[in-house]
Amino acid sequence: VQVPFDTYFKVDTLKKYHRVMTMEDFMKNLAPVVWPPGKRTVFCYRSRGETDDCNAKEGNPFGPFWDTFNVDFDDSEFYGPLHYDVHHHQMSKKWNEKYPPEKFLVIAFTGAPASFPVQIENRELHKYLEWSETVNAAANTFVKSVMPKGSYVAIHLRNGIDWTRACEHVQHSPLLFSAPQCLGYNSEHGKVTKEMCFPSKEIILRQLKRVVKAMKAKSVFVASDNDHMINDINKALQNLKVKAYKLDKSDPHVDLAIMGRANHFIGNCVSSFTAFVKRERDVFGLPSSFWAFPPEGSGSSRNAENQSNHDEF
Secondary structure, rough: OOOOOOOOOOEOOOOOOOOOHHHHHHHHHHHHHHOOOOEEEEEEEEOOOOOOOOOOOOOOOHHHHHHHHHOOOOOOOOOOOOOOOOOOHHEEEEEEOOOOOOOOOOEOOOOOOOOOOOOOOHHHHHHHHEEOHHHHHHHHHHHHHHHOOOOOEEEOOOOOHHHHHHHHHHHOOOOOOOHHHHEEEEEOOOOHHHHHHHOOHHHHHHHHHHHHHOOOOOEEEEEOOOOOHHHHHHHHHHHHOEEEEEOOOOOHHHHHHHOOOOOOEEEEOOHHHHHHHHHHHHHHHOOEEEHHHHHHOOEEEOOOHHHHOOOOO
């Protein structure tokens, strides 16, 4: 199922940074003139698959995406050794020299033209990514009507079976997935540990209780791909008269929006889902921390207790 971009995010906010339009608008209003059938070239770094072309529609989500807009490609263009890092080596100039815009009116890539994880130079661009009114309304309604009035701590628990298997490789991947968000892009803050990737129940409850007490939070919001640990959290926080809450029906985008506006957020250092929340909160200067980071006994602490609170909205 291909969902239009503006279902989740505001296009007008992105326009403050650059000229943009949705794919739906492009295919309806511009493609018939600047990118008609029979003249559609797809760009990739090198050939994909067994044939000497980009195979742009091979696999999911590639095939379903282009099929949604009835796009078939007539040719392939290999742009290597050019790459997407436009912050260095005059890469923008090189792209324009090889593919002058007056000749190449449309450049369609096989995948997203960006590195993973997001480059450190691009993190602040998250301020141009604003939730749609629909997502904002759902998040606000849940916080106001379901959770107790007052400050709340939001946490992200990544503990599905796929994540369990991924965390088995941390010893061989010191910057696994989005780990640079807490360890630094050059591992200047250490290497990822098993506890950072898959924190134990004891670590989660101990760290959460410490932050809740320091923030004097009234509730906890939990987002998870598997086990929300609601009963465990409620039991651990019963003396503080604080309860945990989650969405009744899974909605990852609303989860992200609710976590993004919490008084404090605790996420998974390795998770790119956490990374989305962390970038949004960094833009607005909101306090965040990570499970098991820095490692206990390292002589330093995230010191979440001393980070300033902020208004709920």
